[in-house]
Amino acid sequence: MVHFDSAIHSIFIDGEWRSAVSNQTEPVYNPATLKTITEVAYGGQKETNEAVQAAKRAFADWSRLSPRKRSNILYKASEYMLEDVDRLGTILTMEQGKPLKEAKGEVKGAAGFLRWYAEEANRVYGEWIPSSNTRNRLLVIPQPVGVVGAITPWNFPASMITRKIGPALAAGCTVILKPAPETPLSAIEIIKIMEKAGMPKGVVNLVTGNAEEIGQEFLSNKDVRMITFTGSTAVGKYLMRESAEHVKKVSLELGGHAPIIVFDDADLDVAAELTLGSKFRNSGQTCICANRVYVQRSIWEPFQQKLIEKIKELQPGNGLEDGTTMGPLINQQAVEKVKDHYDDATSKGAEVLYTGKTQKDDLQGYFYPPTVLGNVNDDMKVMNEETFGPIIPIQPFDEEETAINWANDTDYGLAAYIFTEGYRRSVRVSEQLDYGIVGINEVFPARAEAPFGGVKQSGIGKEGGHYGIEEFVEHKYIASSV
Numbered sequence: 001m002v003h004f005d006s007a008i009h010s011i012f013i014d015g016e017w018r019s020a021v022s023n024q025t026e027p028v029y030n031p032a033t034l035k036t037i038t039e040v041a042y043g044g045q046k047e048t049n050e051a052v053q054a055a056k057r058a059f060a061d062w063s064r065l066s067p068r069k070r071s072n073i074l075y076k077a078s079e080y081m082l083e084d085v086d087r088l089g090t091i092l093t094m095e096q097g098k099p100l101k102e103a104k105g106e107v108k109g110a111a112g113f114l115r116w117y118a119e120e121a122n123r124v125y126g127e128w129i130p131s132s133n134t135r136n137r138l139l140v141i142p143q144p145v146g147v148v149g150a151i152t153p154w155n156f157p158a159s160m161i162t163r164k165i166g167p168a169l170a171a172g173c174t175v176i177l178k179p180a181p182e183t184p185l186s187a188i189e190i191i192k193i194m195e196k197a198g199m200p201k202g203v204v205n206l207v208t209g210n211a212e213e214i215g216q217e218f219l220s221n222k223d224v225r226m227i228t229f230t231g232s233t234a235v236g237k238y239l240m241r242e243s244a245e246h247v248k249k250v251s252l253e254l255g256g257h258a259p260i261i262v263f264d265d266a267d268l269d270v271a272a273e274l275t276l277g278s279k280f281r282n283s284g285q286t287c288i289c290a291n292r293v294y295v296q297r298s299i300w301e302p303f304q305q306k307l308i309e310k311i312k313e314l315q316p317g318n319g320l321e322d323g324t325t326m327g328p329l330i331n332q333q334a335v336e337k338v339k340d341h342y343d344d345a346t347s348k349g350a351e352v353l354y355t356g357k358t359q360k361d362d363l364q365g366y367f368y369p370p371t372v373l374g375n376v377n378d379d380m381k382v383m384n385e386e387t388f389g390p391i392i393p394i395q396p397f398d399e400e401e402t403a404i405n406w407a408n409d410t411d412y413g414l415a416a417y418i419f420t421e422g423y424r425r426s427v428r429v430s431e432q433l434d435y436g437i438v439g440i441n442e443v444f445p446a447r448a449e450a451p452f453g454g455v456k457q458s459g460i461g462k463e464g465g466h467y468g469i470e471e472f473v474e475h476k477y478i479a480s481s482v
Helices: 045-064 067-083 085-096 100-123 159-171 184-196 211-220 233-246 268-284 297-311 332-347 400-408 423-432 465-470
Strands: 011-013 016-018 025-029 036-041 127-129 136-144 147-151 174-178 204-206 224-230 249-253 258-262 290-296 351-355 371-374 391-397 415-419 437-440 473-481
Touching (some): 036 184, 045 147, 045 204, 147 211, 159 174, 211 233, 268 415, 290 400, 297 351, 297 391, 332 391, 400 423, 415 423
Parallel strands (some): 258 290
Antiparallel strands (some): 011 016, 011 204, 025 036, 127 136, 136 473
């Protein structure tokens, strides 16, 4: 077990750890036990402004540093993370709740983003353009955007940080990180690793505390040239509107409502196993997890039976305990939202096909039982809104076209999944699905080397791959006469 002081300095500005100006703190709870882990500094507008100024000062030297030198620091940070997986995973589980195995996997993934962008730092290319006038030389050069405000969520408190700050730093930007108030401890540890790896003062800064004040400073301060955010669509829309004042660049990874389509030629064991993995990983608290499952009618019964049998094997509990395969929800609000979706569906005629164990008797955390609903329809919230919890509605369909239309009938467009053994069908359907990410017999698409992002109201921009670093670069055109 990792032990913390009763209160820790969690604000990092210009290379120094400090408390908030007000000396205020806020507690960090373990959602499985409801016990306080520690308290962190509760900063706000003043601390954020200081962090922006530090990042602005540091930008001149960091942006001019050779890509290879920036790469070396990120590579070291990646190695330090991998060397400390057990401790970092334990901290992540304590503050977020997910099973320790999942937490360690996330830490390794977070290190993978740093490693990828350590390599990608050396591959941000420009372009010579052949001119129609032989006396002209036309050149396009990539340059870092500038100071970046990064706002990260609580559901993946390590990997969402490195997926943002990794490419930003590799491109030559400087960063102020604002982590979710529920999970600041992973952020603190990552910044400490950056410090240990030799990151110059002011290049990376961290402010915990008042989300409204921190966000408002990002928006109103003209020295913040870009905001990168992962979170709800409602907040993403607000950031877009308010960023217009200074025409800031924005990169937004927002909500999802992912469908799974199971066709009659699917391997049902694979489909059931991966549907389980998609929906109940992190207790359903992922933006790309299954929210609706459409099953071709001829395989409706066997698929349903296989899925429920696998769900029965889930073991909810404290993520630090051996055997736990599903942790708690993040807070009481999350529990109430899931319950609201359940009550809404059952009041409108949904059939409860299965509901499992909540948690062990000795736990008082934010648990909700894994639940399967049938006889669902489009009037229900579970079929229209992101539940972000362990309820899975399944609905039969007859024709391929019907399933595609149902899947696309949403304002969201982050991820969608299909299960089929037919090559032609897999290509045909994936091309018709109006989503930024499509998985074919695959429900864990996030990779450091691949682009991640949605369409419609699921966001703007991509994270991952060479696309991810391009978000933090402006292309300057230089025309000269010789």
